[in-house]
Amino acid sequence: MELKTVATPHAPVRYYEGGAGPALVYLHGSGGLTATDPFLAALAEKHHVYAPLLPGYGDSEEAPEIRDMLDFTLHTWDVVEALGLRDPILVGHSMGGMIAAEMAALAPNDVGRLALIAPAGLWDDEHPIADIFSMLPFEMPALLFHDAEAGAAMMTAGRNVEDPGFLQQYLVANARQLGMAGRILFPIPDRGLRQRLYRIKARTVLVWGDSDRLIPPVYAHAFKKGIKGAELVSIPEAGHMVTVEKTAAVVEAVGRLG
Numbered sequence: 001m002e003l004k005t006v007a008t009p010h011a012p013v014r015y016y017e018g019g020a021g022p023a024l025v026y027l028h029g030s031g032g033l034t035a036t037d038p039f040l041a042a043l044a045e046k047h048h049v050y051a052p053l054l055p056g057y058g059d060s061e062e063a064p065e066i067r068d069m070l071d072f073t074l075h076t077w078d079v080v081e082a083l084g085l086r087d088p089i090l091v092g093h094s095m096g097g098m099i100a101a102e103m104a105a106l107a108p109n110d111v112g113r114l115a116l117i118a119p120a121g122l123w124d125d126e127h128p129i130a131d132i133f134s135m136l137p138f139e140m141p142a143l144l145f146h147d148a149e150a151g152a153a154m155m156t157a158g159r160n161v162e163d164p165g166f167l168q169q170y171l172v173a174n175a176r177q178l179g180m181a182g183r184i185l186f187p188i189p190d191r192g193l194r195q196r197l198y199r200i201k202a203r204t205v206l207v208w209g210d211s212d213r214l215i216p217p218v219y220a221h222a223f224k225k226g227i228k229g230a231e232l233v234s235i236p237e238a239g240h241m242v243t244v245e246k247t248a249a250v251v252e253a254v255g256r257l258g
Contacts, residue, residue, distance in 0.1 A: 001044065002035075024050070027052070030177070042247050047089065068191070087111070146211040207253045212240045212242070213239060235249045
């Protein structure tokens, strides 16, 4: 994947681009995105992928004027327009799925195909979503992965997550991006999306790991109920990071959209 820059009204946006086929825009979760992400590479085998970084992620500029859910939604539409895309397949994971759903609800006639992978955006008092902003790195694998040991290895590349030096590096590197994510996810990711889901007209595929401990599968059924005609693909032995634990299965689910 090649890292590029496109101008938008708020700030230059960094994005990854690669592959060939139907245009697909991928919106990342709160953990960010890298050029070596295996899910991006798999998507690019059959699609021309555009994966913008939110302001504050990677080496992208921060945008203090992006403050709330409407700002995030309109900003991402600005990116799509700046890229010259018309009705791309819209795919989002976790926080990115929340933004993608809001985009499809705000402009229902401009999104024909939508894939939401364990999206945030709803809240159920009986099934609260864990507060990732209060967690240390060694606590994350068990929350995000079906196989916590394998997940820890993927997240740390063999580094000791309890080492003070690693913790300092981790906290510094994540301060900017979690600060941006917190604008829509903290303290809870409820910005009224449930009341707007009915507006979505896109052919929608929902993808969920059966072992998701961050956003439990009960939320999958809430999204399915809210989006008319939505198809739910449940993937066994996968957690919230289903995109890396079961990459092929998620790509196959997205492929149902064409």
